Amino acid sequence: MYQTDPPLSPKETLPTMYDLPSEDPEEPGLPDQFHILQPQLLTDTFCPPNHTWEEIFTGTDINLYYDVRHTSWYKRPDWFAVLGVPYLYENRDLRLSYVVWQEGVNPYIVVELLSPGTEKEDLGQTLRDVQKPPAKWEVYEKILRVPYYAIFDRYEAKFRMFELKGVGYQEVELVDDRFWISELELGLGVWIGNFKGVEMPWLRWYDYNNKWILTSLEKERENVELERQKAELERRKAESERRKAESERQKTERLIAQLRSLGIEPDIE
Numbered sequence: 001m002y003q004t005d006p007p008l009s010p011k012e013t014l015p016t017m018y019d020l021p022s023e024d025p026e027e028p029g030l031p032d033q034f035h036i037l038q039p040q041l042l043t044d045t046f047c048p049p050n051h052t053w054e055e056i057f058t059g060t061d062i063n064l065y066y067d068v069r070h071t072s073w074y075k076r077p078d079w080f081a082v083l084g085v086p087y088l089y090e091n092r093d094l095r096l097s098y099v100v101w102q103e104g105v106n107p108y109i110v111v112e113l114l115s116p117g118t119e120k121e122d123l124g125q126t127l128r129d130v131q132k133p134p135a136k137w138e139v140y141e142k143i144l145r146v147p148y149y150a151i152f153d154r155y156e157a158k159f160r161m162f163e164l165k166g167v168g169y170q171e172v173e174l175v176d177d178r179f180w181i182s183e184l185e186l187g188l189g190v191w192i193g194n195f196k197g198v199e200m201p202w203l204r205w206y207d208y209n210n211k212w213i214l215t216s217l218e219k220e221r222e223n224v225e226l227e228r229q230k231a232e233l234e235r236r237k238a239e240s241e242r243r244k245a246e247s248e249r250q251k252t253e254r255l256i257a258q259l260r261s262l263g264i265e266p267d268i269e
Contacts, residue, residue, distance in 0.1 A: 041202055056083060082107050
């Protein structure tokens with residue numbers, strides 16, 4: 001291909017998500033039920049107050065293409081979030097994958113859910129075969145420079161957070177299994193509760209008041225409860241007014257009876 005002057009950008013010359021495969025049937029490690037439910041909870045409670053939903057993309061187990069020199073290389077994070085990109089690809093289509101050189105923005109945070117088959121790679125404990133693509137840790141830390149990398153082990157309910165400082169990740173100290181990200185105005189922590197009918201520890205986002213952000217279903221239930229309480233208050237108010245009116249009526253009738261007993265006919269209009 002002939003080079004132009006000025007040179008074309010990678011977005012104009014390299015493959016798009018329509019050109020690259022979005023899945024590999026031969027790839028091991030198909031997601032189990034937890035790997036489906038946990039990302040749903042993360043997405044449903046990821047509501048940074050300084051961003052609208054139209055400028056946020058969250059990906060779950062989709063191909064993340066990251067290297068302009070090796071356009072077929074990808075990783076499949078269990079969950080990741082990108083800020084400052086359209087919710088839809090080019091504001092018009094659901095994403096088949098996330099192609100960094102087309103989007104122009106790297107993920108802001110990646111969450112990996114530990115499983116026996118991927119634990120060493122997730123924790124950066126594998127040696128790279130120079131003939132193969134780099135492991136997840138190296139991609140997130142060295143190539144994409146993802147600011148925050150979270151790891152959650154549901155078997156031990158263990159949450160670890162790594163922050164990109166200088167050339168690499170440094171593990172941060174958690175307080176009560178929580179970590180506040182000031183740039184997001186959100187925190188990520190371990191919540192023990194019932195999600196989709198399953199009671200167990202989950203990773204979940206919380207707000208500046210240290211309160212867990214509600215899911216869509218919880219918001220709906222809360223609204224229903226608020227409407228019920230409002231209706232109950234209205235009913236009680238109406239009942240109070242009815243009783244007050246009845247009391248006034250009885251008071252008037254007693255007064256009329258007293259006047260008549262004194263031979264006075266009250267002037268009742």
